[in-house]
Amino acid sequence: MAAFENIPAIRYEGAASENPLAFHFYDPERIVLGRKMSEHLPFAMSWWHTLGAAGTDMFGRDTADKSFGAEKGTMAHARAKVDAGFDFMQKLGIRYFCFHDVDLVPEADDIKETNRRLDEISDHILAKMNETGIKCLWGTANLFSNPRYMNGAGSTNSADVYCFAAAQVKKAIDLTVKFGGKAYLFWGGREGYETLLNTDVKFEQENIARLMHMAVDYARSLGFTGDFFIEPKPKEPMKHQYDYDAATAIGFLREYGLDKDFKLNIEANHATLAGHTFEHDLRIAGMNGMLGSIDANQGDPHLGWDTDEFPFDVYTATYCMLEVLRAGGLTGGFNFDAKCRRPSYTMEDLVESYILGMDTYALGLLNAEKIIKDGRLDAFVKERYASFESGIGKKIRDGNSTLVELAAYADTLGAPALPGSGKAEHLEAVVNQILFG
Ligand code: XUL
Ligand code: CO
Numbered sequence: 345m346a347a348f349e350n351i352p353a354i355r356y357e358g359a360a361s362e363n364p365l366a367f368h369f370y371d372p373e374r375i376v377l378g379r380k381m382s383e384h385l386p387f388a389m390s391w392w393h394t395l396g397a398a399g400t401d402m403f404g405r406d407t408a409d410k411s412f413g414a415e416k417g418t419m420a421h422a423r424a425k426v427d428a429g430f431d432f433m434q435k436l437g438i439r440y441f442c443f444h445d446v447d448l449v450p451e452a453d454d455i456k457e458t459n460r461r462l463d464e465i466s467d468h469i470l471a472k473m474n475e476t477g478i479k480c481l482w483g484t485a486n487l488f489s490n491p492r493y494m495n496g497a498g499s500t501n502s503a504d505v506y507c508f509a510a511a512q513v514k515k516a517i518d519l520t521v522k523f524g525g526k527a528y529l530f531w532g533g534r535e536g537y538e539t540l541l542n543t544d545v546k547f548e549q550e551n552i553a554r555l556m557h558m559a560v561d562y563a564r565s566l567g568f569t570g571d572f573f574i575e576p577k578p579k580e581p582m583k584h585q586y587d588y589d590a591a592t593a594i595g596f597l598r599e600y601g602l603d604k605d606f607k608l609n610i611e612a613n614h615a616t617l618a619g620h621t622f623e624h625d626l627r628i629a630g631m632n633g634m635l636g637s638i639d640a641n642q643g644d645p646h647l648g649w650d651t652d653e654f655p656f657d658v659y660t661a662t663y664c665m666l667e668v669l670r671a672g673g674l675t676g677g678f679n680f681d682a683k684c685r686r687p688s689y690t691m692e693d694l695v696e697s698y699i700l701g702m703d704t705y706a707l708g709l710l711n712a713e714k715i716i717k718d719g720r721l722d723a724f725v726k727e728r729y730a731s732f733e734s735g736i737g738k739k740i741r742d743g744n745s746t747l748v749e750l751a752a753y754a755d756t757l758g759a760p761a762l763p764g765s766g767k768a769e770h771l772e773a774v775v776n777q778i779l780f781g
């Protein structure tokens with residue numbers, strides 16, 4: 345029996361419906377701020393978590409059955425995953441998927457054989473894409489699981505491993521182009537280090553940049569016009585990862601002349617691992633014109649690692665959607681880089697998890713719309729900086745002031761008045777009033 349045979353097509357039934365296999369807030373056709381909800385929220389399925397991850401953790405083996413009726417490690421299994429994945433996306437109305445090369449086929453020892461398998465499976469995937477209209481959001485190469493990448497890929501100390509990584513990137517770009525993918529992504533998996541005692545940080549970063557430049561040149565030579573993404577993450581698996589957060593990644597991209605081709609893919613749980621809120625990293629990316637895409641998940645504040653849970657926190661989704669709307673939307677989409685918790689091992693759990701995530705983002709969008717329409721938060725921020733609208737403040741703002749002039753002005757002030765109250769609590773109360781009033 346096909347894995348999702350008992351799952352009906354998931355439809356919007358509204359908040360009052362008690363049917364767990366229905367959307368309660370995600371109503372794809374509903375118009376929000378002039379666009380359909382489905383246009384604001386291009387959701388994507390992550391191939392690795394959805395069709396691969398089966399609950400193995402550091403202390404125990406799989407709890408979920410992701411064999412999809414075939415023997416794992418075979419091409420029959422790879423094909424069964426494709427069929428299950430497209431069935432799953434169709435039932436949920438998900439229009440995009442994201443993949444790593446080795447999510448699609450079992451990796452062989454010889455890359456020529458792996459690539460042959462990838463050619464075979466990608467023909468099958470392409471046929472399914474044409475049949476269903478489902479598209480590829482982004483592709484990437486897994487440059488972190490195989491032991492050869494113990495010291496990273498672009499950051500490795502081995503030139504042979506570096507070449508192997510280049511070969512994987514080349515093939516993953518070929519696949520992304522074959523699928524008409526919107527973007528090609530680099531998550532810096534193990535691009536980082538454990539100790540300075542054995543590491544030349546500058547050389548490693550230069551080599552990562554060289555790999556990225558070669559990837560851009562190659563993809564552009566194929567006619568690929570999409571974005572490249574960096575997905576920042578501060579640590580795990582490495583102690584120090586080079587793409588620590590949005591600000592660090594942007595600095596890196598500018599330093600090495602990659603900022604015209606790259607944007608950022610911000611993952612909620614990575615931002616929180618960096619000690620930021622999700623919305624902080626979204627703001628930094630957005631205000632620099634580099635908010636490309638989102639890996640939609642959430643961490644657990646009581647656990648210090650990347651738990652990749654399905655997003656449930658409506659406040660965070662609300663602040664996220666405010667940032668996305670302020671940035672003018674995403675060039676990418678919302679990829680559920682998320683997995684069910686280990687004891688939620690049924691296929692129904694998987695479907696309900698996606699419903700939870702999609703409903704959470706729908707609520708976030710609706711709340712963000714309410715906050716924007718209400719206008720009080722925007723008005724408060726504008727007023728907070730009003731002293732820069734006229735007089736000496738305006739001169740500063742226009743870049744027409746000197747330090748000598750400002751010091752002379754300060755001499756006339758005596759003790760300057762305190763800045764106005766930040767009113768954080770008042771604003772939090774306003775948010776609650778808008779959301780629940
Ligand atoms: C790992 C992670 C990856 C990337 C793609 O933390 O987020 O799954 O999204 O390599
Ligand atoms: Co991710």
